Amino acid sequence: MGKLKTYDTAVKQERAVLVGVVRPGEKPEETKEYLDELAFLVDTAGGVVENTFTQKMQRPERATFVGTGKLEEIKAYVKSEEIDMVVFDDELSPSQLRNIERELQVKILDRSNLILDIFAGRAQTAQAKTQVELAQLQYLLPRLTRLWTHLERQKGGIGMRGPGETQIESDRRMILEKISLLKGRLKLIDKQNETQRKNRAALIRVALVGYTNVGKSTIMNMVSKSEVFAENKLFATLDTTVRKVVIENLPFLLSDTVGFIRKLPHHLVECFKSTLDEVREADILIHVVDVSHASFEDQINVVNETLKDLGARDKETIVVFNKIDAYVSPEADEFNEDEEERAPFTLEEFKKSWMAQHNTPSLFISALHKENLEEFKQLLYDKIVALHVARYPYDKLLY
Numbered sequence: 001m002g003k004l005k006t007y008d009t010a011v012k013q014e015r016a017v018l019v020g021v022v023r024p025g026e027k028p029e030e031t032k033e034y035l036d037e038l039a040f041l042v043d044t045a046g047g048v049v050e051n052t053f054t055q056k057m058q059r060p061e062r063a064t065f066v067g068t069g070k071l072e073e074i075k076a077y078v079k080s081e082e083i084d085m086v087v088f089d090d091e092l093s094p095s096q097l098r099n100i101e102r103e104l105q106v107k108i109l110d111r112s113n114l115i116l117d118i119f120a121g122r123a124q125t126a127q128a129k130t131q132v133e134l135a136q137l138q139y140l141l142p143r144l145t146r147l148w149t150h151l152e153r154q155k156g157g158i159g160m161r162g163p164g165e166t167q168i169e170s171d172r173r174m175i176l177e178k179i180s181l182l183k184g185r186l187k188l189i190d191k192q193n194e195t196q197r198k199n200r201a202a203l204i205r206v207a208l209v210g211y212t213n214v215g216k217s218t219i220m221n222m223v224s225k226s227e228v229f230a231e232n233k234l235f236a237t238l239d240t241t242v243r244k245v246v247i248e249n250l251p252f253l254l255s256d257t258v259g260f261i262r263k264l265p266h267h268l269v270e271c272f273k274s275t276l277d278e279v280r281e282a283d284i285l286i287h288v289v290d291v292s293h294a295s296f297e298d299q300i301n302v303v304n305e306t307l308k309d310l311g312a313r314d315k316e317t318i319v320v321f322n323k324i325d326a327y328v329s330p331e332a333d334e335f336n337e338d339e340e341e342r343a344p345f346t347l348e349e350f351k352k353s354w355m356a357q358h359n360t361p362s363l364f365i366s367a368l369h370k371e372n373l374e375e376f377k378q379l380l381y382d383k384i385v386a387l388h389v390a391r392y393p394y395d396k397l398l399y
Contacts, residue, residue, distance in 0.1 A: 014047045014107075015082070019066060020073065020089040022056045022109075023176025028059040033295050037262065038089050038111060045118050046332075047085070051077060064103070065096050075104050085109055091265070094143045112139060112265035112307060117172060119268065127189045134182040137175050144168050144175075184209040193277065203244070204252040204384045207282035209307065211299035214290035214324040220256040223377070240278050247381045250388065255282070260306045262298075269309070280310055283387050285317045286380070291355070291364070292326035316387075319359040325366040347372060 018038050022031050031054060039049045055070045064071050065088060078086065085107040092110040095312040109117075116136050123129040187292045223269065224243040242255045253276040257399050279285065287303060296310070300319075307313045327345055350364040363379060365372045 014084040015050050016042050016047045016085045016087050016280060017050055017074065017077065017083050018052045018087050018089065019068065020054045021060050026059060034089055038087060041114050041118065042087060045114060050083060060090065063096065063292050065092060071103060078104055078106055087114060093189050098142060111263055115265055115268065130182055130185050132345050134179060135265065137179050138267040141175055144171055204387050205282045206252055206280050206284045206286060207255045207257055208277055208286050208288055209257055209303060210259060210288035211303055212261050214288045215367050216256050216259065216288050219288060220254065222373065224254055247377055250381060250384055252384050260261050260303050262302055276310055279312050282315065284383055285312065285315050287317050287319045289319060289321050291321040292323040316383065318383065319362040320376065321355060321362065321364045322367055324364045325369050325371065
């Protein structure tokens, strides 16, 4: 009897290297932070990072993003280690993409392409799928020629001059038609959503905002007692979730929105503006911050800038510093290398810190360990009551 054959059905993780340019004035820790985030994006997409390459430059090379020497170094590593893809931390121009791909002979992605790929995998609703597809097509349109390199003109290649150009024009027309169709579909979905929002207009609306992976969905589950998908991955939540919540005797609407991130592709911001209407039309914003993250101050700035772009920066905002159980002060980190001996910050210390003084009103919680949740709910309740009484003065006797 022959030996039984077995097959490995596990999906093979694609092996990647990262490439970043260090610009003048950029601190080493900033470069590390950017590339760590890019590595997290690769992990979220299902890949594994094998190595990182950086180069100090005034500005990226127009033709190949990095210098020829650095590109040769990357090429040698990619070939010897049998790397599947090279991921660049900035958006590449169509010509850069084409030149680098021709030189390295592996899959080339930039930050925008990677984020679009993650969004495509995470989209669940018709609206999110339409938004992602529209963003992907808008990203693809100027890069069409790269897909037709097998029809490039060859030396003395009679008969090879027209078909590639004709096919590209045909594809461009098809993509433009599809973009127009998707925009029309989004307008229809937006009208339906607008009707739903008008039907909910009587209730105070609260929106959770923040950088990606700061714990918004965990807070949503905790406050609304619902099961919203929460995972330690970037963009775990893509579709806006709205829940009716009651604290004491007061009902309100709570929405969880897509997390923000540095260098979010322009196409995605534009396409997801309709989803972020929940932010623009909210009465109160809860800005969730992962206080345990080394660069949480930078993340606060990214979120504030995005809110400014959305026209929502001046809204009533409560800053909620989450994950206080995992916070280590920079001073403790510097003077005590033994993690187990580092004394955690107490709640009173947090309340006296610069974080509390610079962000008013603010709260410090651990959603995972349900720490200081009652104070959070009380502050939220007080804010909602004040707004409700201002909007419906005849209900004042109820509170």
